[in-house]
Amino acid sequence: xxxxxxxxxxxxxxxxxxxxxxxxxxxxxxxxxxxxxxxxxxxxxxxxxxxxxxxxxxxxxxxxxxxxxxxxxxxxxxxxxxxxxxxxxxxxxxxxxxxxxxxxxxxxxxxxxxxxxxxxxxxxxxxxxxxxxxxxxxxxxxxxxxxxxxxxxxxxxxxxxxxxxxxxxxxxxxxxxxxxxxxxxxxxxxxxxxxxxxxxxxxxxxxxxxxxxxxxxxxxxxxxxxxxxxxxxxxxxxxxxxxxxxxxxxxxxxxxxxxxxxxxxxxxxxxxxxxxxxxxxxxxxxxxxxxxxxxxxxxxxxxxxxxxxxxxxxxxxxxxxxxxxxxxxxxxxx
Amino acid sequence: xxxxxxxxxxxxxxxxxxxxxxxxxxxxxxxxxxxxxxxxxxxxxxxxxxxxxxxxxxxxxxxxxxxxxxxxxxxxxxxxxxxxxxxxxxxxxxxxxxxxxxxxxxxxxxxxxxxxxxxxxxxxx
Numbered sequence: 001x002x003x004x005x006x007x008x009x010x011x012x013x014x015x016x017x018x019x020x021x022x023x024x025x026x027x028x029x030x031x032x033x034x035x036x037x038x039x040x041x042x043x044x045x046x047x048x049x050x051x052x053x054x055x056x057x058x059x060x061x062x063x064x065x066x067x068x069x070x071x072x073x074x075x076x077x078x079x080x081x082x083x084x085x086x087x088x089x090x091x092x093x094x095x096x097x098x099x100x101x102x103x104x105x106x107x108x109x110x111x112x113x114x115x116x117x118x119x120x121x122x123x124x125x126x127x128x129x130x131x132x133x134x135x136x137x138x139x140x141x142x143x144x145x146x147x148x149x150x151x152x153x154x155x156x157x158x159x160x161x162x163x164x165x166x167x168x169x170x171x172x173x174x175x176x177x178x179x180x181x182x183x184x185x186x187x188x189x190x191x192x193x194x195x196x197x198x199x200x201x202x203x204x205x206x207x208x209x210x211x212x213x214x215x216x217x218x219x220x221x222x223x224x225x226x227x228x229x230x231x232x233x234x235x236x237x238x239x240x241x242x243x244x245x246x247x248x249x250x251x252x253x254x255x256x257x258x259x260x261x262x263x264x265x266x267x268x269x270x271x272x273x274x275x276x277x278x279x280x281x282x283x284x285x286x287x288x289x290x291x292x293x294x295x296x297x298x299x300x301x302x303x304x305x306x307x308x309x310x311x312x313x314x315x316x317x318x319x320x321x322x323x324x325x326x327x328x329x330x331x332x333x334x
Numbered sequence: 335x336x337x338x339x340x341x342x343x344x345x346x347x348x349x350x351x352x353x354x355x356x357x358x359x360x361x362x363x364x365x366x367x368x369x370x371x372x373x374x375x376x377x378x379x380x381x382x383x384x385x386x387x388x389x390x391x392x393x394x395x396x397x398x399x400x401x402x403x404x405x406x407x408x409x410x411x412x413x414x415x416x417x418x419x420x421x422x423x424x425x426x427x428x429x430x431x432x433x434x435x436x437x438x439x440x441x442x443x444x445x446x447x448x449x450x451x452x453x454x455x456x457x458x459x
Contacts, residue, residue: 051356055445078349085444087353 042071050075053094054087073098077123095124103133111142122152131158150174154182162193170204183216191217195224203233214243222249229255234264245274253280260286269301276305292321303327340364342383344374346392357445371395385455390419398433405434414455
C-alpha cells in the first residue's frame with residue numbers, strides 16, 4: 001500500500017468514526033428528549049391529583065411506573081420548596097414512599113447520588129425521621145453532600161442539628177453563609193440551642209455561636225452575649241460585640257463602652273460599631289480620640305461610628321480627622 | 335362586584351400560579367392568571383378584579399410597579415393588592431406597603447393563610 005492509499009484509508013476510517021460518534025450523540029439526545037417529554041406528560045397527568053393532595057382533598061394516586069414516580073417526585077419537590085404549614089406536611093406524607101430508598105443512598109459511592117439523596121430528604125423528608133441521617137451526612141467527605149445536607153436540615157427545621165452545624169461552621173467544614181442560612185431557615189427555635197454553645201470549651205465554637213445568635217436571636221438573648229464580652233479569646237469578644245449591636249441589645253451598652261479600652265484594636269472597633277448601632281452617643285469624646293489616634297482598624301470603625309451617630313456633628317467637629325472625612329464621603333455616596 | 339369575587343394572580347412561577355389558583359377556585363373565587371407584571375396590569379385594567387395577588391420579581395414590570403400603577407389609576411385604585419414574595423427583609427415589606435399593597439405574604443407560604451388574607455382584603459374594601 002503506497003502513501004496515497006494509506007491517507008485515503010485513514011480518511012475513510014476517521015470519517016466513519018466521526019459518523020458513528022455523531023450517530024451515538026444524536027440517538028442519545030433523542031433518548032433524553034423522549035424521556036423528558038414522557039416526564040412532562042406524566043407530570044401533566046399527575047398535577048391535578050397532586051394539587052388536590054397538597055390542598056388536603058381525598059385523592060388517590062394511580063399505579064406508578066418509573067417515569068410517573070420520577071415525575072411525582074419532581075412535582076412534590078418543587079411544591080415543597082414553595083409551601084409551608086399543613087400543605088408542606090401533606091407533601092411529606094405523600095412523598096414518604098418515594099424517599100424510602102434515599103437514606104440508603106446517602107452511603108452511595110458516587111458523591112452526586114449522595115447529594116441528590118440529601119436534597120430529596122430535605123424537600124420530601126420528615127424532620128423526626130431524617131434529621132439523624134442528614135446530620136451524619138454533614139460529615140461527608142464531599143463538600144457538595146455536606147452543603148446539600150445542611151440546606152436540607154434548615155428546610156426541615158431540624159433544631160436537633162443546630163449544635164453540629166455550629167461546630168462544623170467553627171471548624172470551617174461548612175461555609176459560614178450556608179450555616180447561617182440554615183439556622184435562619186430553622187428560625188427562632190434555633191436560638192435556644194445556639195445559646196447553650198456560648199459556653200463551649202473551644203473558643204471557635206463560642207465565637208461561631210455568638211455570631212449565629214446575632215442572626216437568629218432576639219434582644220433578650222443579649223444577656224448571654226454580654227458575659228462573652230469578657231471572654232479571654234478576642235475573636236469571641238468581637239463576635240459577641242457585633243451580635244449585640246445587631247440584636248439591638250440596649251442592656252449591653254455599659255459593657256460595650258468598657259470594650260472601647262480593650263487591648264486588641266479589632267475588638268475596640270467592633271465595640272465602636274455596635275455602640276453606634278445601639279445609638280449610644282455618650283462615648284463621643286472617646287470615639288473622636290480613637291478616630292484620630294488609634295490603629296487603622298479601630299480608628300476607621302470609630303470614624304464610621306461617629307458618622308452613624310451624628311453626621312452633622314461629625315462634619316462640624318471632626319472632619320479634619322482623615323478617617324472621619326473618608327467616612328463622611330462614603331456616607332454622602334450612599 | 336359580581337357574586338363570584340375575582341382574584342387576579344400574577345407570578346412568573348407556574349407552580350405558584352397552579353397552587354394559588356387551585357386553592358382560590360376551591361374557595362369559590364374566579365381566578366385570572368398572569369405570568370408577568372405587564373400582563374397583570376393589562377388584565378387588571380380590562381377585568382377590574384376584586385383583589386390582586388402579585389409576586390415582586392417578575393419580567394417587564396415588578397410587583398411594586400404593578401401596585402403603584404394600579405394605585406395611580408382611578409379605575410383600579412380601589413383594588414386591594416396582596417404581595418406574595420420570597421423577599422423577606424423588613425425593607426421589602428415596607429416597600430410593598432409604600433407601593434400601595436394592603437398585605438404582604440412571604441414564600442414559602444400556606445395556601446390556606448393566603449386564602450384567608452384574600453378574604454380579609456375583600457372584607458376591608
